[in-house]
Amino acid sequence: MDDKKLYSPRVMKYILDKYGFKFSKSLGQNFLIDGNIINKIAETAELDENSGVLEIGPGFGTLTQILCGKAKKVVAVEVDKSLIEVHKETLNFDNLKIIYDDFMKVDVNKLIEEEFKGLDVKIVANLPYYITTPIIMKILEEGYKVSKIVVMVQKEVAQRLNSKPGSKEYGAITLAVQYRADTNIAIIVPNTVFMPRPKVDSAVIEFNILNAPKIKVNDEKLMFDIIKASFGQRRKTLLNGLSNNLKIPKETVKTALENSNIDPGIRGENLGLEEFGKISDEISKILDNGRNI
Template sequence: MDDKKLYSPKVMKYILDKYGFKFSKSLGQNFLIDGNIINNIAETAELDENSGVIEIGPGFGTLTQVLCSKAKKVVAIEVDKSLEKVHKETLDYDNIKIIYEDFMKVDVVKLIDEEFQGMDVKIVANLPYYITTPIIMKILEERYKISKIVVMVQKEVAERLNSTAGSKEYGAITLAVNYRADTRIAMIVPNTVFMPRPKVDSAVISFDILDKPRIQVLDENMLFAVIKASFGQRRKTLLNGLSNNLKLPKEQIKMVLERAGIDPGVRGETLNLQQFGDIADEIIKLSN
């Protein structure tokens, strides 16, 4: 397979027709057909002979083919079992294992322990648009032993993940990502490099996982409860949003905000991660 470039539309169409494969809209299947983009994704992931890669949704295998050529081992997780017969032809490599399962149901901690002993593990993927946020939150919340995430996502999602306080894209997921990683948008990808062609452009975003969370808090669950409550009703003031969504008396929230040095009349989108941490800590102190 090494001499056959899977991203060639001609090669892809021939093999898919051969196996009677039909693209699934419900699974968000859009396969990459641009070799430069695929190689740039692999370069962004900084793979070498000690790299272990988890690929979510390999699809036809265009990115997988390049990952196998650069990493020590690739474990690809594919929800569409109808692709198994295709993969037997397209992904005939000694250093790959394909698991036909929904990534959201996979015990990734166990998988990493069993499959990647002594390797530097990274997650690299062209993510389906419809489930991008749940996948990223699963990765961050379950704290895998990984050093990097490089994923293709919808352009506006990448902008949200990489935004700053006060911007319209800034939200709860921005803060969740910021808590665990440094992010950068590596490239913008036009919709013309996919088969079939999606309606919107994409972007490749890189996450460098921090050795420890960016801030230290008394209770991590409270931090995320505060963040979620603050963005639950974006137009409300911080005082009203926290009181309504955390089910706490306004007087108590007002005292918390005063102790944290934050104006009760501001909106959550104006605060940075440390300020959310200060609020969470003050709530914990008051409850003890």
């Protein structure tokens, strides 16, 4: 089957009907049927003979087929075991391994170490909308040895991940992502290029993973607690939001903000990563001094 274009709606329908496959709404299954978009995703990933690709949720295999033609090795993780027989017909590639498991339960660091020795590893996927954020946060927080992530997500989510301070899309997840990667929206993808057609448009976003976090802080967990607290009630001032949500005395927060040259009346949505880092280090310093008294 590797000589046929799997993204052809005719080919896809024929094979799915042959195996009695039914799309699962609960798994967010929407298969890509546009060759131009699929090739653009692969181009964005910048694959060559030194590349190893970890694909999350190959689905019918339209993207997988192209990835196998460009990378040295592809390992795909698929949760839907009803696709096993479909894959036997559609994905006969010597450089492909498919693991039928829930990506959220996979020890990905171990998988990368065992499967991609000596390769430049990249994660490429058309992610189901319902689990996009948990997957992205798992990838970033567990610190996989990957150089790039290229994923298709809901357009609104891509805009949130790539947003700037002061915009309505900007939030805690934006900062969590931008702490560890540089982001770029590569393509806007209309809903018409999927089978079945979702209600909303998508976007392909790339994450170029940094060798080290963008800023250095004394207490990473505290910084993200501060970020979450400042976005917990977006309309509150930073002073009120942090003192209420973190259960830290208002005077401590006020002193930390003053020491960081940040207006206590500003809202968290107007601050960048470096400013949150300064606040975190100041609060950490004050709390440590208090413990040492």
